[in-house]
Structures are given as structure tokens and as C-alpha cells.
Amino acid sequence: xxxxxxxRVSARDGFVAHVGRRSLEAARALxxxxxxxxxxxxxxxxxxVDSVPIALFIAVFTGIVLSLLxxxxxxxxxxxxxxxxxxxxTVMMELGxxxxxxxxxxxxxxxxxxxxxxxxxxEQVDALETLAYDPNSYLVVPRVLAAALMFPxxxxxxxxxxxxxxxxxxxxxxDLSTPEFFKGLKLFYKFKDIWFGLVKSASFGAAVxxxxxxxxxxxxxGAQGVGLSTTRAVVLGCEAILVLDAFWALVxx
Amino acid sequence: xxxxxxLTKSFGDRRVLDGVTLEVPDGQNTVIIGYSGSGKxxxxxxxxxxxxxxRGRAIVDGAVVSELDRxxxxxxxxxxxxxxQFAALFDSMTVAENLALGLVRRGYDHSxxxxxxxxxxxxxxxxxxxxxxxxxxxxxxxKRVGIARAIALKPRYILYDEPTSGLDPVTSAVMxxxxxxxxxxxxxxxxxxxxxxxxxxxxxxxxxxxxGRIRQLGTKAEIQATxxxxxxxFIEGRP
Numbered sequence: 001x002x003x004x005x006x007x008r009v010s011a012r013d014g015f016v017a018h019v020g021r022r023s024l025e026a027a028r029a030l031x032x033x034x035x036x037x038x039x040x041x042x043x044x045x046x047x048x049v050d051s052v053p054i055a056l057f058i059a060v061f062t063g064i065v066l067s068l069l070x071x072x073x074x075x076x077x078x079x080x081x082x083x084x085x086x087x088x089x090t091v092m093m094e095l096g097x098x099x100x101x102x103x104x105x106x107x108x109x110x111x112x113x114x115x116x117x118x119x120x121x122x123e124q125v126d127a128l129e130t131l132a133y134d135p136n137s138y139l140v141v142p143r144v145l146a147a148a149l150m151f152p153x154x155x156x157x158x159x160x161x162x163x164x165x166x167x168x169x170x171x172x173x174x175d176l177s178t179p180e181f182f183k184g185l186k187l188f189y190k191f192k193d194i195w196f197g198l199v200k201s202a203s204f205g206a207a208v209x210x211x212x213x214x215x216x217x218x219x220x221x222g223a224q225g226v227g228l229s230t231t232r233a234v235v236l237g238c239e240a241i242l243v244l245d246a247f248w249a250l251v252x253x
Numbered sequence: 254x255x256x257x258x259x260l261t262k263s264f265g266d267r268r269v270l271d272g273v274t275l276e277v278p279d280g281q282n283t284v285i286i287g288y289s290g291s292g293k294x295x296x297x298x299x300x301x302x303x304x305x306x307x308r309g310r311a312i313v314d315g316a317v318v319s320e321l322d323r324x325x326x327x328x329x330x331x332x333x334x335x336x337x338q339f340a341a342l343f344d345s346m347t348v349a350e351n352l353a354l355g356l357v358r359r360g361y362d363h364s365x366x367x368x369x370x371x372x373x374x375x376x377x378x379x380x381x382x383x384x385x386x387x388x389x390x391x392x393x394x395x396k397r398v399g400i401a402r403a404i405a406l407k408p409r410y411i412l413y414d415e416p417t418s419g420l421d422p423v424t425s426a427v428m429x430x431x432x433x434x435x436x437x438x439x440x441x442x443x444x445x446x447x448x449x450x451x452x453x454x455x456x457x458x459x460x461x462x463x464x465g466r467i468r469q470l471g472t473k474a475e476i477q478a479t480x481x482x483x484x485x486x487f488i489e490g491r492p
Contacts, residue, residue, distance in 0.1 A: 028323070123341040126303050130335040131355035131406075132327040 029136035039142040047108050047143065047209070048150025052157060054107060055100045059158035062095050063087060063165030071174045080176050084184025087166035092193040096159040098245055101204035104151060105237035108205075109212040112143055113233035116216025117226035125217065135217065144209040151205030152198040159197060192252075200248045207240035254279055255300060255410060255443065259309035261465075262295055269295050271465025272309065277410075282432060282442035284456030286449065286487065291462050293445035294338065297412045300443070301333055302326045313410070331359060334403025334411040334440075338418060340395040342387040348374070348398050349383035352405045359406070373405040374398075377431060393424035400431055404440070411435060413444040417451045429454040449488050453477070461487065 029036075070086040116139060119125050125135050163185070170176040215233035219225045255277035262270040269292040277283045287293050298304040300311045302318045311318045313329055321329060342351050349370050356366045374380050377397040387395055396416055403411050413432060417425040425448065432455045436442050446452055452459055453473055460470040461484050469476065469484050479485055 119343075122339065122344075123337045124343055126298075127335070127337060127341040127343070129303060130301055130330055130333070132330045132358050133354075134323065134327075 025136055029134055029141050032134060032137035032141075035133065035137040036141040036145070039138070040146055043142045043146035044150050047104075047111075047146045047205075048154055051104050051107055051150075051154050054103050055154045055158045056161050058099050058103050059091070059096065059162040060165045062099055063091060063162040063167075064169045066090055066095070066162075067166040067169040068173065071170070071176075080174065081180040081184035082187075083170050083174065083176060084167070084181040085187045086184075087170075088163055088185040088189060089193060091162035091166065092159050092197050094197075094245075096162055097155050097197040097201040097204065098241060100155045100158045101151065101201060101208065101241045102238055104147075104154065104205070105208045105211075105241060106234055108147060109208045109233045109237035110230050112209060112212030113216040113219075113230040114226060116213055117219030117229045120217055120219045121222055121226060139217070140210075140213040143213055144206050147205035147209035148202050149205070151201040151208075155198060155201035156194075159194070196248070196252055199252070200245060203244050203248070204241045207244060208237040211236040211240060254314065255441070256312040257296070257300070257309070258312065260296065260299055260306050260311060261308040262292070262299065262304065262306050268465055270299075270306070270309075273462065273465070273467055274309075275460055275467055275470065277441060277443050278458070279409075279441050280436070280439060281457040282436045282444060282455050284452040284459045285443070285445045285462050286447060286452050286459060287445075287462035288487070289447060292465060293447075293462055294414050296462070297335070297414055297443065297445055300412060301330060301335055331406065332409045334406055334408035336396070336399045336403050336411060336413045336416055338415040340387070340399035342395055342398055342402070344387050347384050347386055348379070348390075348401075351387070351398060352402050355402065355406050369405045369407075373401040376404060376434070377401045378427075393420050393427070396420070396428060397431065400428075400435070404435060404438075408440065410441045410443065413442060413446075415446055415448075416444065417446060417448045425451060426454075447487075449490070463487075 066087045067083055070083045071080060074080060074082055116125070119139075125139070128135050128138055167178070167181050170181045171178055212233045215229040215236065219229040257273050257275045260270050260273040261268070273292075273296060275283075275285075285293050285296060295304060299306050300313065300318065302321065305319050313333070316325065316329060318326070318329065343354070346354070352370045352373060353366050356369055361369070370383065371380070374382065377400055379394060379397055379401065382390065382394070382398070387398070390398065400411075400416070416432065417428050420428065429451050432442055432444065436457075442455070444452070444455055456473055458470065458472055459476045461468045461476075463483055469479060469481050471479070476484065476488065479488070
């Protein structure tokens, strides 16, 4: 039998007990598949598919700038086809996942925090509980799973578009042919470049959604409280992305 | 039966409830009156397990609410409808979806859910609003949908949190009739309000919450004839 509510929510417990209880609640929410599974697809569309335009917009200009910047750095010292290598590596391993993650931290994190914050201050979360739903199962799990699944998909599109825009820029604005660009692109390419970026972006998605949910469900005092929670969710989401970025670099490289 | 035994609850340094003891008999409407901020809503939230009392117990059908695990609490909430002060309808859902949510949770089939929605909306005289969103409804209509959402579950108890606040006198009277009708259907009601007209209209028994405790409990007639100066001042609305 799980512990009574009194034991679960007491604020006087220690940190370890608190973390343990939170983990237990998260596991229980995750196991409540009947509640969150019907909501997952809708969240994947909302958090993922609807985020594609902003991610691609950023990717286009990242590719252009990287191409021009690398040509400027390499001039006279390094063969120009290395532009392809730099654009490819940078977009796939770092800028694709991180810039997409940052953009989505703003869009997705803010949207989740504002929505859940409004639900909290208008007692909709309490209403869910009185209808015998666990808010973690109904609100948090589908959003976190959807973000963890869809951030890599959006990032994959951003990688492809970033490299493509870098290639188009190199061919049209630099003294570089298509075969030379792709020669550089393939020079140091490893399959790991792609999955490294995608694994990172999945963790970014989960972190951004978690921050949004946590801040939203913690919102207090009406519109101002919701605004504060939203701001904090975006800031914490961006910070989490940078910390996770360093973590994955240490662990996987 | 709902029983409150020495319910105590503080927020920071402020003790809102200081040993509330009350019995809510089955089949009646019990009304808790009191000043704004006196802890009426907190009392309701302790009964349904949304807040945990610091001391004392809320007991529903013999079960101590704060000692229930999540499954036990979910089971208990299946017997309690809760009407929120501002309705707390899910604004991204239509009226029908709002009503269906709790029924889906209990595993009813589609035809039963559709029938319950139709029946509940008919009780609150809002048939035909199934496809409307809460934003398209007036305040009074939203509150009636809140009641419909509660009665759709066919609960044994309904807790009403300030159901008439902010409503015009006619809509308030409609709400009062609705709460009386719900009691006549066999549902035990616990209403918190500071609207005395509503309290006298709906309540079989009235309790005044003052200074964190039940100051006086009695029938409608007993409260109307009270000599307690605090209760008298409140029911007469004297400054």
C-alpha cells in the first residue's frame, strides 16, 4: 500500500525523503498509462509539430552564418572545403540541438508553464484531483514524454536545414563548389555526430517540459504569479539545457 | 456521514482553523457561514483531501481522509462532488467534455456517459449547451455547469464552495433551488457561503465558523432566533 497523503506531502521531511517521494509519485504517474496515453499524441503535435517553423527559421540562419564565418576564419590558412566539415559538425553536434532547445525552451516551456499556472490559480488542477485524476499523470507525463520524443525530431529537421542552408550559402556566396562542400562535410563525419545531437535534444526536451510543469503547478497569486512562473520556467529551461549540454559532452565525447 | 474532529490548519503564522468539530448528517444540506477568509473553503478542501489538516481529522463514511493512500483517496472522491467557487471548468474543453471527464475516469461506456451528461444538464436547465466552451457562458451558467459536473457522478455528497457569490439575485435563487432539488434527490450537501439569504433558503442546519471554530450550530429557526451577538451581527449584516 502506498503511503497516506499526510506522509506524502509533509514539508517537514528531509531532502532525501522528499526526492524519494517525488520519484515514487513520478513512477506511479508513469505507470498510469490509461490516463496519459490518450493525451500523448495531442501534446506531440502541439509541442513538436507546431514548433517546427521556429526551429527551421533559426536553422536556416545558423547555416548561413556558420558558412560565412568559417570561410572568413579559414581564408588563406585552411583549405576552403573545410567549411563543409565545420558547418556539418557544428550544426549536428552543437548548434542544432542547443539553439533548437533554447528556442523551444521559450516556446514550449513558457506555453506549458502559462497553461498549467493558469489551471492552478483557477483551481482547475484541484478540480482534476476531485475527479480522481492524478495531475502528474494527466498533465505532467504526457507533456514531458511528448517533449522528449519530439525535440529530437524537430532537431533532426533543424540539422538537415542548417547544413543545407550552409551548403547553399557556400556554393552561392563563397568560392566553393558542391563537391568540395560535401568532401569537407564527409571528411570528419561519424554517425555519432547525429545521434549525439539527438540524444542531447531528447534530454533537453524532457528538462524544458519538466521545468514548465514544475513552475506552472507551483504558480501562485493570479496573473502576476503565472507570469513569474512562466519567466522562471524559461530561464530554468535554458539553464538546464546548458548544464545538460556540458554533461553529455563529458559523458559521451 | 461527514465528521470533522478538531480540524486545525495554519498557513504560515496564521491559524485559519482552530479545532473545527462538526457533523454533517446524511440527506440534509448543512451550511457553514462565516466572514471572508474565515476558513470555510479550507474546511471543504480538508474534507476532500486537497489540503491536509495540521491536527484533527476529517472523516467521510468512517474513513479518515488524511490517512488514505492515493487509491483510497480516489475511491473516496468518487463519492464526493465538489462545486468550486469560480466553477473551475476546464476552459479548453466543451461543457460536455467537462462533464464527461470524471465519468470517463470511472470507466463508464459511451452511451452511459452521454445519458448522464444529458440528464445532468437537464437538472441544471442547461440542455443544449453541450458544445459550448466555458468562455461562451455567463458566470451563473458556468456555476450551474459546475453543479452538473458534480451531480453527473451521482455522488453521495456535494460540497458547494460559495456557489452564489458574484451572481445576481435571480440567478442566485436559481442556484438555491438547484441545491434544494439536489438534496431532494438524496444527496447530502455541505455549503459554505456568506450569503445569508442563500443559507436560509438551502440549509437544513447552519453552522457559523468564527475565529477558527464553530461558534454556533443549529437549525434555520435556531440561528434566526440566536442571541449570540457575533452570529446576530453576521446574519443581520450589521457593521
